[in-house]
Amino acid sequence: MDAKLLERKQNVLDKQLTDPDFGAQEFSGQIGLSHMHLYRKLKALTGLNTSEFIRTQRLKLAVKLLKDGDANISEIGYTVGFNQPAYFSTAIRQHFGCTPSEYTGNQHT
Numbered sequence: 001m002d003a004k005l006l007e008r009k010q011n012v013l014d015k016q017l018t019d020p021d022f023g024a025q026e027f028s029g030q031i032g033l034s035h036m037h038l039y040r041k042l043k044a045l046t047g048l049n050t051s052e053f054i055r056t057q058r059l060k061l062a063v064k065l066l067k068d069g070d071a072n073i074s075e076i077g078y079t080v081g082f083n084q085p086a087y088f089s090t091a092i093r094q095h096f097g098c099t100p101s102e103y104t105g106n107q108h109t
Helices: 002-016 024-031 035-046 050-068 073-079 085-096 100-106
Strands: none
Touching (some): 002 024, 002 035, 024 050, 035 050, 050 073, 050 085, 050 100, 073 085, 073 100
């Protein structure tokens, strides 16, 4: 059952992750679970709530784009679904312990 959930989750994320309006409600609806049921499943499987999980997935995608170095930091933030460049920088700093520009210079993993 969890394997099917993870497969559905990945399919939805592949299609919707970069949409800035994509959030926990949309995620649960597209997976076919209630918001609370998805919250409990994700919390059990990943230790993250639904919003944290989506944000973490966006940050992982951002890291790939930062490593490529083909776009500026603000563009990458918008590309992965963050509406505000300052919030994107803050989220990167909180998750990885450095700013996006420091990340590109240091190539953290």
